[in-house]
Amino acid sequence: MKTSKTKNLIIIKCLTLFFIFLALPQFSNAIDHLGLKIVKGAYSDESIIAFRTGATESFDPPFDAHKLFSNNASVPSIYSKSLENYSLSINSLPPLDLSVQIPVYLKFNNSGTFTINIENNVSLPNLLVQLVDLRDNSVYEINGAQMMFSFNASGAETGASAWFEIRITPTNIQPVVTASGPLTFCSNDSVVLTSSQGDSYLWSTGQTTCSVTVKTSGEVSVTVFDSNGNSAISDSLSITVIPAPVAVINTIGNSSFCPGDSVILYAGYAGIYVWNTGETSNSITVKSAGSYSFTLWNQNNCSAVSQTVIVDILASPIPEITSNTSLAFCDGDSVILNSSCAELFFWSNGQNTKSITVKTHGDYFVKVIDINGCMGYDTVEVRVNFLPLVDLGPDSDLPAGSEVILDAQNSGSTYIWSTGVTTQDITVNTPGEYFVKVTDALGCSNSDTIDFNLIIGIEKFSQEIIELQVFPNPNNGRFNLSFKPFDSDQVMVGIYNNTGKQIMWEKINGTESYNNNFDLSTMAPGVYFFKLMYSENTITKKIMIQ
Structure with missing residues (x-):
C-alpha cells in the first residue's frame, strides 16, 4: 500500500484522474468534512467537501457554494461538482451510510510543480479514507489528519475531467x-452465488442481480450499493470448473443398413458408460432401427451425454419375374424371363443380365442387389410340355387294290391330314405320301409322314428306283430336285402345300433325266409335297421349308 508523504512526486504529462471514495455508517449531525488545498508557488486555492444532515448530492443553496475562478492565470483551482454539474467550492453531501466516491477537479493555466494538501476532519471510527489516482489507479491511504504530496504538470488543465477521487x-x-x-464442479454444472442484502449489486462478472449463476472458473466478488450510491466489496470466491468428458459415438459401418446386417457403435473415452439400451460396454452391436446414445462418467464423476445416432434398416428390394409369354410352353419353344429393375442380377442359370431366355423345364430364381447393396429374391417355375407322339409307321408298299388305315392316335387332340380330313384316322387305298399334324389339349403339335409306293409287276416303282432327290431338305425355299429317267414320256410333276393346294406344275418327258432348281423362298415356312404322276401311278416326296 502506498502511504501519503509530503515528498511524494507524481509526474503528469497528460490529463489524469483521481477519485476519493468514502463509505461510512450514519452518524450525528456534526459537520464532518475534508479540506482540500492546491498550492503552486505563492498561489493557492481551497475547497471543502462536507457531510451534513439535510444536504443532498444535488446543489443545495443553504449548504453549497459556487466556485469562483481567479482571473490570474497563475492561480490554480481545486473544486468538486454536484449532480447538476455545478462547480462547487463547498460541496455538502448527505451523512454517510455506506461508501461514497467524491471526484476532485483541478484547473490551471500553466505547467509547473503543484502541492495538494488534504485535511481529514471525518470523525467517524472504523473508516478507511483513501486517495485514488485514476491515471494509474494508484491508491493512497489518508491515515492521519493531514496528507500532502506534490506533482509536476505540463501544459494547461481546463477542469473538464476529475483528477482525484476520495x-x-x-x-x-x-x-x-x-x-x-x-x-x-463439472463443466456441465453451475453454482448460484447470492449476496447479502443491498439496494443494488455489481458482480465482477458484470451482472447486477442479487444472485448470479456461475459456470466458469475464476475469482468472483460483488460490490453492494446502498440507496445513496455508497458501496462495499465482498471477498472473492474462487470457482473451479472441472472439464466434463467428451462423449462422442463413432460408428464401424453405416448407420443405415440392409436387413440382417448390423453397425457397431463405440466410444473412445475411458470411463463408465451407460447406453440408453442399458448396456455398459464401450461399444455395442446394433441390429435394430432406433435412436442410440450413452452417458459417460470420468474419474472426477463428471458426466456427459453423447449425440444421438439414428439407425435405419433399409427396405430390401422385392424383385418380380415377369415373362413375355406363358411359363408353360411346348417342347422346342422358349420363354423370356425378365426381372424388375435393380443394380445387379444373378440368375440361377449363371447369367447376370436383366432378362434370360429359357427353353428347359425347371425352377428359375433371380437374386437382385439394389443401389444400397440390399438383396432380394424371386422364383418362378417353367414347365415344358412334351409334344404329342405321332408315328404313322415306316414307309411301305401299297399293292394295287389294297387299302390301309392310318391312325394318328393321341385321343382328344385335333388333327389335320394332308388329305384335308380332320379325324384321328384315315383309310388309304392309293399310293403316295400322307401327312398328319396333331395338336394336343395343351396346344402342342407334332406331325409325321408316311410314303406308300406302287408295285408294278414284279418290280417296285418307287423313289429308290428313279433316285428321286431333294437337296437340301429341309431348306429355306431354295432347293434342287432331280430323278433318273424311266420308261414313260408323259409325266406330270407338281408342288403342293400341306392343305393340297397346288403351288406349281409342269409336264415333262420321263425318259430323260430331271434336274431343276426351285425358289419358293417367298412361301410361308412349312411342309410341302412334290408329286410325280404318270398313268395311274404317283410318287410323293416331302419338302420342308424353314
Whole structure:
C-alpha cells in the first residue's frame, strides 16, 4: 500500500484522474468534512467537501457554494461538482451510510510543480479514507489528519475531467456471498452465488442481480450499493470448473443398413458408460432401427451425454419375374424371363443380365442387389410340355387294290391330314405320301409322314428306283430336285402345300433325266409335297421349308 508523504512526486504529462471514495455508517449531525488545498508557488486555492444532515448530492443553496475562478492565470483551482454539474467550492453531501466516491477537479493555466494538501476532519471510527489516482489507479491511504504530496504538470488543465477521487469505506461492513453448492464442479454444472442484502449489486462478472449463476472458473466478488450510491466489496470466491468428458459415438459401418446386417457403435473415452439400451460396454452391436446414445462418467464423476445416432434398416428390394409369354410352353419353344429393375442380377442359370431366355423345364430364381447393396429374391417355375407322339409307321408298299388305315392316335387332340380330313384316322387305298399334324389339349403339335409306293409287276416303282432327290431338305425355299429317267414320256410333276393346294406344275418327258432348281423362298415356312404322276401311278416326296 502506498502511504501519503509530503515528498511524494507524481509526474503528469497528460490529463489524469483521481477519485476519493468514502463509505461510512450514519452518524450525528456534526459537520464532518475534508479540506482540500492546491498550492503552486505563492498561489493557492481551497475547497471543502462536507457531510451534513439535510444536504443532498444535488446543489443545495443553504449548504453549497459556487466556485469562483481567479482571473490570474497563475492561480490554480481545486473544486468538486454536484449532480447538476455545478462547480462547487463547498460541496455538502448527505451523512454517510455506506461508501461514497467524491471526484476532485483541478484547473490551471500553466505547467509547473503543484502541492495538494488534504485535511481529514471525518470523525467517524472504523473508516478507511483513501486517495485514488485514476491515471494509474494508484491508491493512497489518508491515515492521519493531514496528507500532502506534490506533482509536476505540463501544459494547461481546463477542469473538464476529475483528477482525484476520495474514497471513504467502512472497514467493518462487507457483503457476504453464499453459494448454493460446492465451488468446484463439472463443466456441465453451475453454482448460484447470492449476496447479502443491498439496494443494488455489481458482480465482477458484470451482472447486477442479487444472485448470479456461475459456470466458469475464476475469482468472483460483488460490490453492494446502498440507496445513496455508497458501496462495499465482498471477498472473492474462487470457482473451479472441472472439464466434463467428451462423449462422442463413432460408428464401424453405416448407420443405415440392409436387413440382417448390423453397425457397431463405440466410444473412445475411458470411463463408465451407460447406453440408453442399458448396456455398459464401450461399444455395442446394433441390429435394430432406433435412436442410440450413452452417458459417460470420468474419474472426477463428471458426466456427459453423447449425440444421438439414428439407425435405419433399409427396405430390401422385392424383385418380380415377369415373362413375355406363358411359363408353360411346348417342347422346342422358349420363354423370356425378365426381372424388375435393380443394380445387379444373378440368375440361377449363371447369367447376370436383366432378362434370360429359357427353353428347359425347371425352377428359375433371380437374386437382385439394389443401389444400397440390399438383396432380394424371386422364383418362378417353367414347365415344358412334351409334344404329342405321332408315328404313322415306316414307309411301305401299297399293292394295287389294297387299302390301309392310318391312325394318328393321341385321343382328344385335333388333327389335320394332308388329305384335308380332320379325324384321328384315315383309310388309304392309293399310293403316295400322307401327312398328319396333331395338336394336343395343351396346344402342342407334332406331325409325321408316311410314303406308300406302287408295285408294278414284279418290280417296285418307287423313289429308290428313279433316285428321286431333294437337296437340301429341309431348306429355306431354295432347293434342287432331280430323278433318273424311266420308261414313260408323259409325266406330270407338281408342288403342293400341306392343305393340297397346288403351288406349281409342269409336264415333262420321263425318259430323260430331271434336274431343276426351285425358289419358293417367298412361301410361308412349312411342309410341302412334290408329286410325280404318270398313268395311274404317283410318287410323293416331302419338302420342308424353314
